[in-house]
Amino acid sequence: MREFGYQRVFDVSGAVALLDADPDARFLGGGTNLVDLMKTGVERPARLVDVRELPLDTVESMRDGSLRIGATVTNSDLAAHPEVRRRYPALTQAVLAGASGQLRNMATVGGNLLQRTRCGYFADVTKPCNKRVPGSGCPAISGEHHNHAILGASDRCVATHPSDMGVALTAFDAVVSYETADGPGEVPLSWLYLPVGDTPHRETDLPPGALITHVTLPPAPVAANSRYRKVRERASYAFAIGSIAAALDVQDGVVRDVRLAFGAVASRPWRARAAERVLAGAPADAETFAAAADAELAAARPLPHNGYKVTLMRNLVVAELTRLAEEATR
Structure with a gap:
């Protein structure tokens, strides 16, 4: 491992100033991803700026009904928070599905x-990778890709985003707030991740040196009737091969409101807006749910060994929306 400096910070402005002065520095939260990548040589920061002591570790209900989640809130604390469990159950389920208890106790929302x-x-520095070394190629396209993207990929990269939490947050229109040396900013989570295109090494729309400070969930009554379903190759502590965050409001047998987002199918949490358009105002039945899934998955471009994900995601949409529709009418 490359030698690196370490500095703990206690205020946001000081943290941002350190990265502004040293572009080779990285913010350190729980370290559950960054430290692993440092061990393999994928990440080689000159300095780690430890942000765990910043005053960003609370979940607050705001006057407008939104929920404001600090960037250093641990995954465990987020999943256990009473307001999250009551108002956004799919988010609690997503976090609990994401990792072991030990990792959830360390990992932070921003990280x-x-x-x-x-x-x-x-993750293998002996192999080419356009995300790690731009222009070196994407061996996954002709190699091992059974768990890679079927939506929004390109011939430069077919990797998927690993976050379960991010899928639920995307479904509920979360907004990410950040701080830079030039001042604060915010971006909807659905816009945070850049399309792969020709530049897969450019992953987010955050300015250089930006520090995520909060994630805000706007009021969403439909989210109270929501679920997160994760399918994986083993029962525990595995990354998804497909997942869905779904929320449904049904009145008199008709879909009044709906939210859908997919995981493990694209380079970012995938908001299923085509499916939502089909569902809005339509009968809440299996036929409609299947038509909505087909509308979203019409854009899928699977590789030879991951075409199963199209069928998997179609089945997940129908199954979870059917379950939510039944719960909504009880």
Whole structure:
């Protein structure tokens, strides 16, 4: 491992100033992703700026009904928070599905959203990877890709984003707030992650040196009737091969409001807006749910060994929306 400096900070402005002065520095939260990548040589920061003591570790209900989540809130604390469990149950389920209890106790909200891909070629510095070394190629396209992207990929990269939390937050229109040396800013989570295109090494729309400070969930009554379903190759502590965050409001047998987001199918949490458009005002039945899934998955471009994800995601949409529709009418 490359030698690196370490500095703990206690205020946001001081943290941002350190990264502004040293572009080779990285913010350190729980370290559950960054430290692993440092061990393999994928990340080689000159300095770690420890942000865990910043006053960003609370979940607050705001006057407008939104929920404001600090960037250093641990995954465990987020999942256990009474307001999250009551108002956004899919978010609690997503966090609990994401990792072991030990990792959830360390990992932070901000760090979770900025996880790097878990593609094996990205993690192996002996292999080419356009995300790690721009222009070097994407061996996954002709190699091992059974758990890679079917939506929004390009011939430069087919990796998927690993966050479960991010899928639920995307479904509920979360907004990310950040601080830079030039002042504060914010971006909807659905816009935070850049399309892969020709530049897969450019992953987010955050300015250089930006520090995520909060994630805000706007009021969403539909979210109270929500679920997160994760499918994986083993029962515990595995990354998804497909997942869905779904929320549904049904009145008199008709869909009044709906939210859908997919995980493990794209380079970012995938908001299923085409499916939502089909569902809005339509009968809440299996036929409609299947039509909505087909509308979203019409854009899928699977590789030879991951075409199963199209069928998997279609089945997940129908199954979870059917379950939510039944719960909404009880």
